[in-house]
Amino acid sequence: MQSMAREDYLKSLWKLGSKNVANQELANHLGVTPASATNMIQKLSKEGLVDYIPYKGASLTGKGVKEALSVVRRHRLLESFLSKTLGLSREDLHVEAERLEHALSKELEHEIAKYLGNPIRDPHGHPIPGPNGEIYTNDDLLLSKSPINESLMIRQVPDSNSEILAWLEFNGMVPGAQIIIVSKNQFDGGMAANINNKIIHISTTVSNLVYVSIE
Amino acid sequence: MQSMAREDYLKSLWKLGSKNVANQELANHLGVTPASATNMIQKLSKEGLVDYIPYKGASLTGKGVKEALSVVRRHRLLESFLSKTLGLSREDLHVEAERLEHALSKELEHEIAKYLGNPIRDPHGHPIPGPNGEIYTNDDLLLSKSPINESLMIRQVPDSNSEILAWLEFNGMVPGAQIIIVSKNQFDGGMAANINNKIIHISTTVSNLVYVSIE
DNA sequence: GATATAATTTAGGCATGCCTAAACTTTATA
DNA sequence: TATAAAGTTTAGGCATGCCTAAATTATATC
Structure with missing residues (x-):
């Protein structure tokens, strides 16, 4: 089980692309100092979630990608769920999902996915990874x-x-x-x-x- | 803004009644050692959220009750929301709401309440405090x-x-x-x-x- | 009322995750 | 290619919130 901070780092690395991500870019994206980012990257590296070459940047390992996609899945399912039930605007969805994504259990994730009919896109059209990280809509x-x-x-x-x-x-x-x-x-x-x-x-x-x- | 730990302490104090709560009782309820409970109680006391007499126990101040009721409101609204939308069983609701309650923004709380028609009871029949801590159903x-x-x-x-x-x-x-x-x-x-x-x-x-x- | 037992608090540590400041690499420029 | 600038890492601190062990206070029993 990952902490919120760890999940945020993994998600940011994923969002910043499959390339090697520079420390500063990561730190900026997360709103932390470069020193903090280095620190966490070294931890994640020891755990086999990111490949890290000092002074050269970091990128997710296969294991890291899987963890990241799990966060992304929760985020996008929550956006879809809040959109469908409460009709929140596309602008409000993101910030609410950002808070809730870390607190969503596997079981509730599953219930929400079922309720929504296992959707493949969220309200912004972004692909929702499957429970094992599968992404179906890559040809946009x-x-x-x-x-x-x-x-x-x-x-x-x-x-x-x-x-x-x-x-x-x-x-x-x-x-x-x-x-x-x-x-x-x-x-x-x-x-x-x-x-x-x-x-x-x-x-x-x-x-x-x-x-x-x-x- | 309270941390999750603080919110849990306030909620436990509220659940354990308006009497002076013994340190051990609180620690038990939270699954924490008595030493940890003492420590947090002293912090909450300094902030004016609990009345605390060393060796004699603690109870919520008016301010503390208000904070506690805000957590209880979020919890019960979430239970109601998950029950209505996903049809979760009464047994599952509690544990899911317990995780999500700390991550619910004021805005989303409001949207959910509106969606549900500002309910006064949750699926277990427990009163849902209003946005300012009002409880209407006290005569059961x-x-x-x-x-x-x-x-x-x-x-x-x-x-x-x-x-x-x-x-x-x-x-x-x-x-x-x-x-x-x-x-x-x-x-x-x-x-x-x-x-x-x-x-x-x-x-x-x-x-x-x-x-x-x-x- | 003295003393044993139970409850509470204090003291000292540890993990997480953030920070600043200083040291160290890398890259860009003269 | 030497050096300045930019980026990265290390070192040392701090806040939160948990723990164990020891000291203290309260309560129950003789």
């Missing part, structure tokens, strides 16, 4: 890298930036919505797109946070 | 002290003894059920009662844990 495309003049479906929006989330919501860019890129900017991932028969301008920042699929 | 009678040959309604069953809970459930002694005491034992609170047209024998232990109201 980054909006900034998607083809022009094709009918696309919004698949994933971010979960933790409520400003961007509110903007997306306001413009109808929610999971399940249809969108067609009508033009792309010359030098970056910015674009103009047609959604609900309105043309909106989407910044690089946003188009790099939204995933779509080709219909 | 202990079954062991209730009159014979009167139509009674079961109001409260225990939440944490799953053996007794299972027995009660099996015999139809759940909140809302009707019961008539047909005879009382000579020397203790044991009794025979009619429930669903069956006569069952109820031990003192049980009749001291169940509350009823006169219909």
Whole structure:
């Protein structure tokens, strides 16, 4: 059984990608000092949850990934559960799930998954790992890298930036919505797109946070 | 904001009654050594949450009661919520709520209360304190002290003894059920009662844990 | 009322996980 | 390539909250 702090470290490492994560990047993401991060990484390394090369960064081992995905699963199931039952807004879900995820037992996790029909995506469209870490929905495309003049479906929006989330919501860019890129900017991932028969301008920042699929 | 440990101490003090609680009793209830209990009580005393006389025990101050009731409210709302949404059995509710209660934000507490229609009792029939600690349902009678040959309604069953809970459930002694005491034992609170047209024998232990109201 | 027993508190330790400041690597720049 | 800057680690501390063992106080018994 992992402590909350350990679970947070594992989850952050997972979110920061499968690459070697720099100490500072990890510390920043968790809101702790680099010294604290080093300390915990060394512990997790001794336990075989992360691969660690001093001064070079850390990454999750297979065992670490499994633990991380268990936290992610709990988080996303909770978001789905709170969305379905209480109808919380996409903006509020994340912060509540963040608090509860560490306190969810295996049994309750299972009950919630059953109640929801073992969902594969959460309300932001993010994949919900299975009880053993399986992820089924890996083929979504980054909006900034998607083809022009094709009918696309919004698949994933971010979960933790409520400003961007509110903007997306306001413009109808929610999971399940249809969108067609009508033009792309010359030098970056910015674009103009047609959604609900309105043309909106989407910044690089946003188009790099939204995933779509080709219909 | 209280830590989980502090919240557990406050809740235990509240559950153990408005009397002065002996150190050992508190330590037992929390599964902690007497030395640990003394230590925490002294901290809580310094913060004005408990009245403490060395060697004589401790009791909650007004401020302490309010904090304790906030934890109890969260616990009972969670039990109600998990019961309504997931249909967890009365036996499972307690242990799950026990884990989650410390992680429930004020906002989510409010949303859950709203969703449930601001209930006054949880699935065990226990009163749910209001957001400011108000308790409305204080007039239930202990079954062991209730009159014979009167139509009674079961109001409260225990939440944490799953053996007794299972027995009660099996015999139809759940909140809302009707019961008539047909005879009382000579020397203790044991009794025979009619429930669903069956006569069952109820031990003192049980009749001291169940509350009823006169219909 | 003295004394044995039980309850409580104090003293000293330990694990977790955070911090700052100083020492040490690595990387970037002149 | 030497050196400055940036990033990382070590060392030493602190708060929380638990423990055991020893000292103290209260209670029960003779």
